[in-house]
Structures are given as structure tokens and as C-alpha cells.
Amino acid sequence: MIDLLTFVPAVAAILATPGPTNTLLATSGAQAGFRRSLPLVPAELAGYGIAIATWGLFLEPASAALPWLKPLLKLACAVYLVAVAWDLWRDAGSPENGDHLGARRVFSATLLNPKALLFAIAIFPEAAFRDLSGFLQTMSFFAAIVVPTALGWIVFGSTFSGPSARIQPRLIQRGAALALLTFSVSLGVTTLG
Known part of the structure; x- marks a missing residue:
């Protein structure tokens, strides 16, 4: 059984923390606006669902026998986030940058x-x-927290778009790239340290 008094605040606090997925959601809100960014929310849910199930069912037990597995996977995540940051930085302001902020990118960033x-x-x-019904129940509570949090990040980003925006979308995307890079370096340092 889930203790909602501890589960909900813990999940909400972690989800509200800036990170790779939230950075992409806010950037998409700024670049594409609120409505065009809505398909990113199911991509985030799918990424978290698969990643959490994989960690919980397979990788956590495997890492008990293979202690190097978790650090290796964390470093792989850090390297991937550097690549995402590089793409965002390089393509800031280009007309086709929406391709880099789509559902596939959010899904991949969330998965890792x-x-x-x-x-x-x-x-x-x-x-x-332990069983599918327990996982689905927990994921339904999790999703009830993910959706409003994701929408909040998209709304936050969309406040920087439109005719009244004072910040150029190119600068927002470059700022997002720097945030991802910082997160990646932090992950790498804590993994190696």
C-alpha cells in the first residue's frame, strides 16, 4: 500500500526540481507555445513509466550482483545529456529547432x-x-503528480514566448542547454566522486 502522505510530497518535490525533462518542457513552451507542447506530457509519462519499471524490476536487482552497473548507467545518462545540451545550444534560433524539442526528445531525456x-x-x-496491479496503482498516483507539474513547466516556458516576451527564444534555448550541461556535469561528478 502507498503512504500518500510521504509519496505525494516526495514525488512532487523531485518532479518540480529543474532537470533535463523540465528544461525541455519549459524550452518547448517558450519555442512552440502551450498548446503545441501538450504532446510532450504523455512522452514524459511514458519515459518515466518505462524507466521506473526497468530500474525497479531488473536493474536494481542486477546491480546487487554487478556493483559497477549503476555508476556506468549514470555516466551514460550524463553523456547523453551533454549531447542533448549540445544539440540545443547548436540549434538555438534555427527554424527547425522544434524537431529537437519534440516528444521523442522528451521521451529519451526522461527515459535516461x-x-x-x-x-x-x-x-x-x-x-x-511485485505485481502489475501494484505498479499500475502506484503509477496512477505518480501520473496524477506528473501531469500538473509538466503543465506548470510548459506554462512557465510559454510566458517567455509571444509578442510581449522580452527574452529571445534563442537565449532561452541556450539557457536550457547550459542548465542541462550543469545537470549532466553534476551527475557525472557525483557518480565518479
Whole structure:
């Protein structure tokens, strides 16, 4: 059974923290606007669902036998985030930059987001990984927190778009790239340290 008094605040706090997925959601809100960014929310849910299930069901038990597995995967996530940051920086202001902020990019960033590991091993109850009904129940509570949080990041980003915006979308995208790079370096340093 889920203790909602601890689960909800913990999930909400972690999801509200800036990271790779939230950076992409806000950037898309700024670049494409609120309505065109809505398809990113199901992409985030799918990414988290697959990543949390994988960590909880397979990788966490495997890492007990292979202690190098978690650090290696965390470093791989850090390298991927550097690549995402580079793409955002390089393509800032280009007319086709919407391709880099689409559902596929959000799904991939979320799938490799280290927050999923934290959810799987520290926030989700162990019972969530014992049977499908327990996992689906926990994921439904999780989704009820993900959706408004994702919408909040998109709204935040969309406040920087439109005719009244004082900040150029190119600068927002470059700022997002720097935020992702910072997150990646932090992940790499804590993994190696």
C-alpha cells in the first residue's frame, strides 16, 4: 500500500526540481507555445513509466550482483545529456529547432533521467514491483503528480514566448542547454566522486 502522505510530497518535490525533462518542457513552451507542447506530457509519462519499471524490476536487482552497473548507467545518462545540451545550444534560433524539442526528445531525456532511478529505489514502495496491479496503482498516483507539474513547466516556458516576451527564444534555448550541461556535469561528478 502507498503512504500518500510521504509519496505525494516526495514525488512532487523531485518532479518540480529543474532537470533535463523540465528544461525541455519549459524550452518547448517558450519555442512552440502551450498548446503545441501538450504532446510532450504523455512522452514524459511514458519515459518515466518505462524507466521506473526497468530500474525497479531488473536493474536494481542486477546491480546487487554487478556493483559497477549503476555508476556506468549514470555516466551514460550524463553523456547523453551533454549531447542533448549540445544539440540545443547548436540549434538555438534555427527554424527547425522544434524537431529537437519534440516528444521523442522528451521521451529519451526522461527515459535516461536519473530521477527515475531515485523514484524506483527510494520513493516507489517495494510492493509496486511485485505485481502489475501494484505498479499500475502506484503509477496512477505518480501520473496524477506528473501531469500538473509538466503543465506548470510548459506554462512557465510559454510566458517567455509571444509578442510581449522580452527574452529571445534563442537565449532561452541556450539557457536550457547550459542548465542541462550543469545537470549532466553534476551527475557525472557525483557518480565518479
